[in-house]
Amino acid sequence: MVKIKRTVKELDPYIPGRSNEDLARVYGLDPDNIIRMGSNENPLGPSPQAIETLKKSLHLINTYPESNIDDLKAKIASYARVNSEKIIVGGDGADEILDVLAKTLIEPGDEYIVHPPSYMYYEFTFGIHGATPVYARWNVEENRLDVNSVLNAISAKTKVIFLCTPNNPTGGLIEKKDIQTILESTDALVVVDEAYWEFSGENNVELLDEYENLFILRTFSKVMGLAGMRIGYGIGQEKLIEYMHRVKPVFSLIKLSHIAASATLDDLNYLKESTKLSIESREFLYEQMSKFPELRVFKSFANYILVEIRNTGMKSKQMTEKLMENGIIVRDCSSFRGLDDHWIRVSVATIEEDEKFIDVLKNILSDQQGISND
Numbered sequence: 166m167v168k169i170k171r172t173v174k175e176l177d178p179y180i181p182g183r184s185n186e187d188l189a190r191v192y193g194l195d196p197d198n199i200i201r202m203g204s205n206e207n208p209l210g211p212s213p214q215a216i217e218t219l220k221k222s223l224h225l226i227n228t229y230p231e232s233n234i235d236d237l238k239a240k241i242a243s244y245a246r247v248n249s250e251k252i253i254v255g256g257d258g259a260d261e262i263l264d265v266l267a268k269t270l271i272e273p274g275d276e277y278i279v280h281p282p283s284y285m286y287y288e289f290t291f292g293i294h295g296a297t298p299v300y301a302r303w304n305v306e307e308n309r310l311d312v313n314s315v316l317n318a319i320s321a322k323t324k325v326i327f328l329c330t331p332n333n334p335t336g337g338l339i340e341k342k343d344i345q346t347i348l349e350s351t352d353a354l355v356v357v358d359e360a361y362w363e364f365s366g367e368n369n370v371e372l373l374d375e376y377e378n379l380f381i382l383r384t385f386s387k388v389m390g391l392a393g394m395r396i397g398y399g400i401g402q403e404k405l406i407e408y409m410h411r412v413k414p415v416f417s418l419i420k421l422s423h424i425a426a427s428a429t430l431d432d433l434n435y436l437k438e439s440t441k442l443s444i445e446s447r448e449f450l451y452e453q454m455s456k457f458p459e460l461r462v463f464k465s466f467a468n469y470i471l472v473e474i475r476n477t478g479m480k481s482k483q484m485t486e487k488l489m490e491n492g493i494i495v496r497d498c499s500s501f502r503g504l505d506d507h508w509i510r511v512s513v514a515t516i517e518e519d520e521k522f523i524d525v526l527k528n529i530l531s532d533q534q535g536i537s538n539d
């Protein structure tokens with residue numbers, strides 16, 4: 166057997182949401198009727214303009230993608246209100262930007278700070294590159310960042326600090342003044358993950374003028390409805406972006422993704438509608454789930470809601486399986502560091518799907534009550 170790299174041998178595999186086909190096979194369901202509330206996707210579907218432009222572009226796939234994507238960078242820059250030199254675009258979503266960051270920055274012995282429970286991919290990618298995680302804390306009870314836990318975790322070895330706002334999976338926001346406090350307390354790169362910022366209306370772009378060590382991470386997978394096209398971007402200081410471009414795979418952003426991203430940014434009606442529908446669904450789900458006394462439902466600024474199901478007497482695995490038997494996927498949060506096996510995350514869907522979910526949930530909870538009372 167060849168000798169495998171230590172960091173890879175020790176790596177915990179990343180557990181992504183499951184596909185419709187996979188679940189349809191296991192639970193004997195029709196893949197087209199599965200309700201997806203597990204991966205924080207866009208229930209509206211992609212922009213119609215993006216679909217039309219893609220159809221007209223399919224014949225282009227025999228040629229390599231553009232290595233010069235200045236047109237897309239310019240559109241993203243104008244959307245984000247920064248200059249183009251501050252933008253890097255990734256072709257495996259924001260996840261690729263994380264990988265490129267690690268490739269650009271990490272040397273043996275470096276540390277990075279995360280605040281569990283949060284997005285697990287930070288640890289997955291940075292682990293491969295041999296960096297050591299140091300754990301700060303997200304205060305789940307109050308759904309806010311424990312800022313002191315971040316400040317206390319900073320050492321001379323800290324290379325990167327991850328701050329996720331709105332935080333996945335809890336949905337809480339980090340206050341701008343807390344981000345500033347952290348930026349001022351370190352020379353490390355502070356990566357503010359704004360994958361879901363559009364659903365909160367709050368972002369931190371203006372801090373880039375003031376702080377050299379700020380980097381903002383974003384994606385086309387959520388409000389832009391293009392999770393399957395794998396497009397993400399980073400916004401940082403010009404010098405860092407230039408170094409990152411040196412290590413980024415040259416052709417990772419395929420031509421169809423380039424075209425879809427560009428068409429979606431032009432489709433202002435879609436963007437408005439997409440934001441509105443997801444927020445409506447989130448508030449509807451919050452209101453409806455809050456009616457079940459055995460659930461603890463967390464206020465969210467994103468397109469998903471964290472729910473503690475401890476008082477139902479069920480574990481997340483049992484609850485997610487019962488929902489799947491009814492064709493509904495939600496996220497079992499037991500793989501998130503910092504949460505045990507009594508939490509689920511419910512992503513927004515169409516209101517019709519939300520209603521179906523609430524009905525199914527009601528039945529599951531009343532069956533469970535029956536069992537508990539027996």
Ligand code: PMP
Pocket residue numbers: 205257258259260261284329333358360383384385386392395396397
């Ligand atoms: N950051 C956060 C907080 C996320 O939840 C996700 C996707 N689930 C990403 C980044 C990565 O997004 P993508 O790779 O799809 O662009």
